Amino acid sequence: MSEAIKFLDPRPSVLSRRKDIIADLIDLLPPEALVHEARELVPFETDAFVAYRRVPLAVALPQTTAEVAAVMKYSHRYGIPVVPRGAGTSLSGGAIPQEDAVVLGLSRMTRILDIDYANRTATVQAGVTNLSISDAVSADGYFYAPDPSSQLACTIGGNIGMNSGGAHCLKYGVTTNNLLGVKMVLVDGTVIELGGKYLDAAGYDLLGLVCGSEGQLGIVTEATVRLIAKPKGARPVLFGFETSEEAGACVADVIAAGIIPVAIEFMDKPAIEICEAFAKAGYPLDVGALLIVEVEGSEAEMDATLASIVEIARRHGVKTVRECQSATEAALIWKGRKSAFGATGRISDYICMDGTVPLSQLSYVLKKTSEIIDRFGLRVANVFHAGDGNMHPLILFNANDPEDAARAEAAGNEILKLCVDAGGCLTGEHGVGIEKRDLMRHQYSEADLAQQMAVRAAFDPQWILNPSKVFPLEGRNAA
Amino acid sequence: MSEAIKFLDPRPSVLSRRKDIIADLIDLLPPEALVHEARELVPFETDAFVAYRRVPLAVALPQTTAEVAAVMKYSHRYGIPVVPRGAGTSLSGGAIPQEDAVVLGLSRMTRILDIDYANRTATVQAGVTNLSISDAVSADGYFYAPDPSSQLACTIGGNIGMNSGGAHCLKYGVTTNNLLGVKMVLVDGTVIELGGKYLDAAGYDLLGLVCGSEGQLGIVTEATVRLIAKPKGARPVLFGFETSEEAGACVADVIAAGIIPVAIEFMDKPAIEICEAFAKAGYPLDVGALLIVEVEGSEAEMDATLASIVEIARRHGVKTVRECQSATEAALIWKGRKSAFGATGRISDYICMDGTVPLSQLSYVLKKTSEIIDRFGLRVANVFHAGDGNMHPLILFNANDPEDAARAEAAGNEILKLCVDAGGCLTGEHGVGIEKRDLMRHQYSEADLAQQMAVRAAFDPQWILNPSKVFPLEGRNAA
Known part of the structure; x- marks a missing residue:
């Protein structure tokens, strides 16, 4: 993958104060909740997308909503970018940091706060893994439905950020259909609650908006999710x-x-x-x-x-x-x-596309995908959630051959454009992240994008939350 | 009901230009698409809430998205409030106009644009009635699931504005779960499209945000909804x-x-x-x-x-x-x-509450509701969507007795606060409208409300779309 300008320009006001910022964060957080030594920062330089790497300024690993709020209040005051991170399993680069950013890792917020069978809900901290929700209620005959393939590792906070799906979402819906409420820290450290153990909400559906917003509207620290009774068979x-x-x-x-x-x-x-x-x-x-x-x-x-x-x-x-x-x-x-x-990764490097199409177009898009892959002289393996029309062509290539990598990236872009042109969209469950932000122009008109960015600005006027993701970078280096 | 200040102050800049505005609208729209004679405006002075009445400045009844866009572009330029209206069946006063507002009535936009069985979708104009979607596909074995009791009259545009429910939503979900895409006119007349015939969306879930936003984020002119196959029995x-x-x-x-x-x-x-x-x-x-x-x-x-x-x-x-x-x-x-x-209306005046509670609280809230009603010396009939925890106490009173009306309103407010305090919310499917806007303070913190209003401002900075609804009026007369 090309390493051309792929992040917003680092903020000089942040880079020049690196030492002061770390000193301030040391004061703000318990010792075990801050990582800032160079060698300790390396594990946080990328996520499961692995196409890009940047070592962040520091990594905060809070255990409470209050600690998250303290980090946000501080970062907001000094205009420091913040990149939220769950387990780092993002396939679209949603958790890749940048050098002027504090990574806000939620992986130590692993408490299950409430299991309420009468209302069929579980309330958990954002760092709880997807599978451990089901594990906690399985003996009593319940489960949490969305099941990404990474469910052993990925966190509910990350699932909310990406509106994650999974094989069993055809019947039970994706994350947004199973999320009832969140506690969220706004960019300035204010804590709000959205939704609860009831149907619908008065006022705007900010809960639905937050689900899938890739960490750009606030930091979710707790979530209340729906539990489903296991079927008879x-x-x-x-x-x-x-x-x-x-x-x-x-x-x-x-x-x-x-x-x-x-x-x-x-x-x-x-x-x-x-x-x-x-x-x-x-x-x-x-x-x-x-x-x-x-x-x-x-x-x-x-x-x-x-x-x-x-x-x-x-x-x-x-x-x-x-x-x-x-x-x-x-x-x-x-x-x-x-x-x-994982099995594909053992035999080849690959990039995984995530386009979604109307079901009537499934056969057509499969055929055209095959033609595109042939034209680029590549190989593909298709394994995906067909009932939802959510396609995952895995494009195989050799990462040590820059030309092969460039071909894979170009073929992937063509396939995603094909999905959009067939009446579908760029992503079903992996999010836009870094990977697909430039393709957003193919999906959306300027007016559509402007309205989305206006909504973002209503939450984060300084554009410090996960700043280089989701939207094309051009025109935003000034932000 | 008290007629104290219940609307934002009329804008002098609009009232003083009433004749010019009507002349401009006459130029903008076909003759049959504009109502401005005093006696013709009366049917638009209220909706099914009927507690408040205001005769609007004019009523536009467009038939195309282009006509809607023309009205919005004009109203935006001159800061004229616009109150969208479907069939006027709102039970929370969502379609009640104000004297400085143009009512934008979608009831003549009744074309069914596309029935797509391969993808199980129907695309319709916003003025199509809820039931006529099911009627159009019934012979082929399909239906549209959300079924408000007013489904013979209410429009899909109004359903989207209020995120309407109905008896059969327990299994199939409310409007937001059955809405796949919309065409929407923004406040300045720009036309955008959200969603489509596919799962999920790239970028933010603005479609989910628009659903239930009570006409304050834009004017939905077309909707693509999910069709469901009729069950065997x-x-x-x-x-x-x-x-x-x-x-x-x-x-x-x-x-x-x-x-x-x-x-x-x-x-x-x-x-x-x-x-x-x-x-x-x-x-x-x-x-x-x-x-x-x-x-x-x-x-x-x-x-x-x-x-x-x-x-x-x-x-x-x-x-x-x-x-x-x-x-x-x-x-x-x-x-x-x-x-x-309707049957209740034949024997008494009533107001219908719409609180939603966690199911574990259903019995408790029924008992407490009964105690509140007794204390106020009133009568109640409860008829509601129990599986969703969406309660509808109909409080019976005599509208010709101002004291009885005030008691009914006070009892209703207590019941809704009870729902919130039991872990529920103010509205399941009827919306906040005028009726419950002051109670929003009981549901939400100042920070919660401020964030919702910031999102609103990202769509409508002048606050001209359905301006007196959803949020408490105080602090907004300056807007």
Whole structure:
């Protein structure tokens, strides 16, 4: 990836006061809550996007909302950029710092504050990992629905910042559909609360606005999320097709028929081979594309839903239908899918796209993606949330070859533009971050972007919160 | 209701130019799109809240986005307040005009622009009524889910402004969960588009922010909404209890168990009697409280869901369980429920509260509501969306007796504060409007309100869009 100007210019007023700022932060925070030695800062220089690196000025690791507020109040007074960070698993560079920024890491805010089964809610600190919410309530028969593949590591605060999804979001919705309230520190250190244990809200839906705002409107320190009762049963079923186009058309018809399984995941042949080699999940290797469809409910309900889906799949020439026979097999099927990115990383460098398209365009976009990849002389593995139209082409390339890397980046940009032109959008669940900020001009008109930036300025007039992300940089170096 | 200062002071710069403004609007719009004669303006002086009346300066009734943009560009240039209006069915005074305002009525924008079954979406102009979306797709097996009781009259634009709900929103969500995109005219006449036929959005969720913003961020002229496939079958079942507290506790336990029927509606004894007298719905008259629970799916699914609910209801001493035997009977049961407000209006004046509470608080809040009503010497009928915790106490009073009216208003305020203090909020689906703007201080801190108003100002710095609504008036006459 090119290392041309990719961050807003560092603020001289901050860089020149580096030592004073660190001294002030040492006074503000407990000793274990501040990292400022050069070698200790290195782990915070990038995130799971890894295309860019910048060592930040310092890293604050607070444990309470009051400590977060103290850091914000101080940074606001002196115009110091602040980059919030959960577990650093962002795939779009959302947590990559810049050299004049304090990283505000929430990873030590790991307390589960309240489990309320009567209202089916959990209230947790922002650094609690996604999976540990489900772990905390699993024995009582509940779970938290959004399930990013990184759920073992990623935090609920990061999930809120990116409005994260996951395989099981087809039925249960993404983060915004499962978030009931937050406590949030505004840029000047003021603490506000949005939403609560009830439907809807009086006044504007600032909670919905904050979800997916990539840390630019404030620092979420606590979240109240919806718990879901576990279904009576759940069963992943494998559907193998000759071609990706057939599988894509089948997905579109299932959804158009109004059938909403829990999940419809898609894998093309390269993805099947990569995941099977890694996880031994039992995927059929003689097919061109695979759908993992999960149905749930009572046995009768699962049978009925499945019968409707099989009927549609037959119309699209399905080759293989294999129902899973045991809980162990089900776990393996999901392990294979969820380890797709890691398994791909073992065999090649890759960048993961996150475009979302109307379902009627799924087959068309798969075909065009393949043409783009061929034209650039690259390889691709497609593994994604098909029921939501949320595509993840993994473009394979050699990071040690700058020309190959540039080709991969160019192909990725073409694919995302293709998604937008097909009536879709740049990102389903990974966020804009650094990766897609310039493509925002392809998605939005100047008026659209101006209105989004005006909303941002209503929260952060100095533009200090995660400043180099989401919006194209041009025209903002003056901010 | 008291007629003390309830609107922002009229702008002298507008009132003094009334004739010029009308002349300019006549030039801007086709003749049939402008109402300005005094007697023709009367129908626009209030909405379904009817507590306050103000004759507006003029009423624009555009048919196209371009006409809406022309009105906004003009009003913005001269600082003229604009009050958007759908069908005028607002129960919180959201569409009540003020004397220096142009009412922007969307009721002539009634074109259905696109029905897309492949993506399960409908795109319609903002003046299309809620029910006519379902009517347009019913023969093909689809419907639009949110179903306010006023769905025959209310418009999708008004539904978006208030984030409207309805009986069937327990399963399918309220407006914000079923809205995929809008075309919107900004305050200065610029046209933007938010969302589309895909999941999620890149950048901020301005679509979610606009939904429920009560016409203060822009004028929605077109909406793309989600269509849902009709279930195989649906069956309302009546559950009669001795007391409201038992019925409330049963609802809380059903939801806590993770069972999500399509609808759980609640009626207390006065509501049952009023609705039965009007609709002859066959409600049992020997019970103290009634739940209408709708289950849907295949016969087997409905039986299974129902069995789980009956088991919980038995634990709460249910007296009567009556399954509906025919489509005619089902229609009557829903007719009775949906005509509750109209039927109440035939026997008394009333104000309808719209507080929402955590489900664990339902029984407590019902009991306390009853105590408040007794203390004020009033009568109440409770008929509401229990599964969502969205309460609608209808407080009966005599509008010709100013003291009785003042008592009803005071009791209503106490009930809404009770909802907030129980961990809930002021409004579930009717909006803040004029009715609840002063109570916003009870729900929100100064910092919360300041942040909401800053967001408003990012869209409308002159504060001309629906200016006297949502926020307390004090401190804003200068705006």
